[in-house]
Amino acid sequence: MSSSKSKTGRSSAQNIETSGTRKVHSRHTWKLESISHGKGQPVSRKAIQHVQDEVAKRKDKFHFSKQEIESLCTIFRHLTKSDRIDRPRFRDVLHNTFDMTDDILMDRVFKAFDRDNDGQVSMLEWVVGLNTYLRGTLDEKIAFAFNCYSLKGEKHITREEIFQLLKSSVLKQAGDEDLDESIKELVEITLKKMDKDHDNRLGDNDFSQSVKEDPLLLSCFGQVFANARRKAEFERVVEHMSEEVVFGQQFTQEQLAARKAEFERVVEHMSEEVVFGQQFTQEQLAAVFNY
Template structure:
């Protein structure tokens, strides 16, 4: 990427991303372009889903395919099935330096699967089933056991008793118990992975 275009992009992204200094934004854009090139893409569209999932797996230690897929859609704000440089830096600003509020919004966005702004009972069941199966190599958790877990979770988080979890419900529950932030499965990198990554890219 030529220096002039890079500088312009850094200026533009830095206006909306306050958690990184300009030098850090530049570093992340350079990294982004090296990842796009490595993927063999000559176009400037960005990172496709498979490449991005590889990054989540190899760099951030994520292993859950369904959640990695959802994280991709949370990064891909314009829904064009590619993550561009702007989306990459903004997404990483939540991953690496996000405030509690930003992480709260991000996790909720990952969890509401059907795009209506609510986590339904069915959605909660699917995510918990998937998450528990990923973590348990022994006996598979039964559907009945997961249903019970869903009921406990709904009782704890569905404050207005409408059978689904709105962002207001989710926020209230997580503020009362921060362990509920990733209740439906890990969608943020672990602290030690983040530290190693920030050192690696010198930010």
Template sequence: MYTATRKRLQKLTDSTSKASKHFNRYEIECLIKLFYTLLEETTEKQSSIGIDRNAFRNFLHTTFGMTDDMIMDRVFRAFDKDNDGIVNVTEWISGLCIFLRGNLEERTKYCFEVYDLNGDGFISREEMFHMLKNSLLKQPSEEDPDEGIKDLVDITLKKMDHDHDGKLSFADYETSVQEEALLLEAFGPCLPDAKSHLEFEAQVFKDPHDL
């Protein structure tokens, strides 16, 4: 059973408040409480306290309606900065800071990290193909669906590959997003949609005067 005592909660809130520029102190406390609630769903035994991959993916699915396994896995990895297989409370707050309230620059870096599947600093043609194949609905037709996705990859590269090297660097991606903000989630939804975002904040950040 994971619980945060009042004293521990205040200490955690103090330490994470300093690093958070998008949440106020009350909001951070609410998010830490939610963190401890989600720890109850964590099934993997681990030496340090954190939300495991399954509990985190379940949170993304039930709270924000995410369904793409590959994208949810990549979002988990984007939160899990030290790559230890769990999201600790500091990673939880800093991850949600960008996920919920990041500015365009922060969200661009985050989305690129999600889409760069092998972490080599580029989004390759193959990575685009995998992500678009996953995120597009399967349409019943006689044509080979892979051909349609290959065409879509070609169109995407033509629009976003500014240095024409057959892959997207961060500079290519950032320039494209600055020109057309809709391209931020070009390879699958990895940020909350407006409706689920508002519902989440309304539920988690209840006005303390209403309690």
């Protein structure tokens, strides 16, 4: 296959930087006071117990403690002020909290959380989804990412889907005039590297084997999971809240004020202006696909 060349002599595929789709999303500020003092609609003990009971029934391994589950329920209620998060609000959460910017993949992550396919994410679906999204094993994250990348919800990802995903997540560089041709080159590179059974598409086994050989390929078609910094910030929020949610634990006004200040410091970092697009240098992209 011939490669189009830029003025620098590199192939056009090598001149691509990947980036999230650049959209402006609304921003929302969290305040600990409304959580700590029950303003708005606090989470009932019954609702939390229901989530904990349902989690206990699940066969898949759970990675959050009871206290952390309660913290996630509290965050959920603070975000939505009801018992469901709709698609636009969920997209805001993905963008503002986890730095996601790709519209296609934000919708696919929403779909992965919305297990009953009713167009909303319940409190239980929120907790179960975050179990994999934040703390899943490699196998769990591979399955989650594959489901997001398989735009038709099938057991394989077609050439056309790979093209669509890459086109949604690349940023055209100056001097590379034929973006579609460059993306087609990347599609061929991807299939050559990952299509283990040579059927001209990526099955779930192809994807799993490829990621286990090279974990960087978990995000080869765009950002699905939170980046390390945002994940750590969210985990710190959960950790701090979980210290307060042991039933019957009492705090002085001074202790509560100190915790409030720490929480809001963490949230301030979470609310920093997002630099749109997860970008990779040419060298990083070349290293992933070995071209």
